[in-house]
Amino acid sequence: MFRHALHAVASFREEEIAARVEYLRITFRWTDDEVGFAVSRAPMVLTRAKESLQRTSELLISEVGLEPAYIAHRPTLLTFSLKGRLRARHYVVKFLKENGLLGRNRDYYSAVKITEKEFVEKFICPHKEGAPHLADDYAAACKDEVPTRFRFI
Incomplete structure (x- = not known):
């Protein structure tokens, strides 16, 4: 340090x-x-x-x-990268919570601090059936594109 x-x-x-x-x-x-x-x-x-x-x-x-x-x-x-990590992971966590696929009390920091591989394993892969587009939407969000499904009111 x-x-x-x-x-x-x-x-x-x-x-x-x-x-x-x-x-x-x-x-x-x-x-x-x-x-x-x-x-x-x-x-x-x-x-x-x-x-x-x-x-x-x-x-x-x-x-x-x-x-x-x-x-x-x-x-x-x-x-952490604002575009490649913070914002993209926020979109995924918010999407999952709003669609009842993730508990509301999930800590944002726990989703951001883990590696990319761990994030995909914990937040994307378990929802392949319930949200089949999630992996593609997350990949787009990491490129600073906001898929329509991630547009929140």
Whole structure:
């Protein structure tokens, strides 16, 4: 972790690091303690582009409905690809829940943190009969295409 922290801050001046920490605090609606916790657990979030952090915040807080504190305690969420992982897996989990194929209390982070192979085995394969299009729709969502079946009101 120390190596990651050094890499994250090596190319920034102290003022830039402070500005990035403040941006995280505002964008994710975190307290000072939550920012400190998140950065200490995943220092690479300091290197993420502001636009990327903003879009990730919008997805996680507005669309997925995660609480800021939940995100702060799982800062690796901010290191995953927005298009290829976070959004696509959100669509699958939401689709499965809305169609009664997955329990409503399933934790979003548990679907995001696992490998691609594990995700397909746990969330796609068991539903081949109930949702035969799911694998193709997920593949399309990973390419930042939103299949009609994943359009939610």
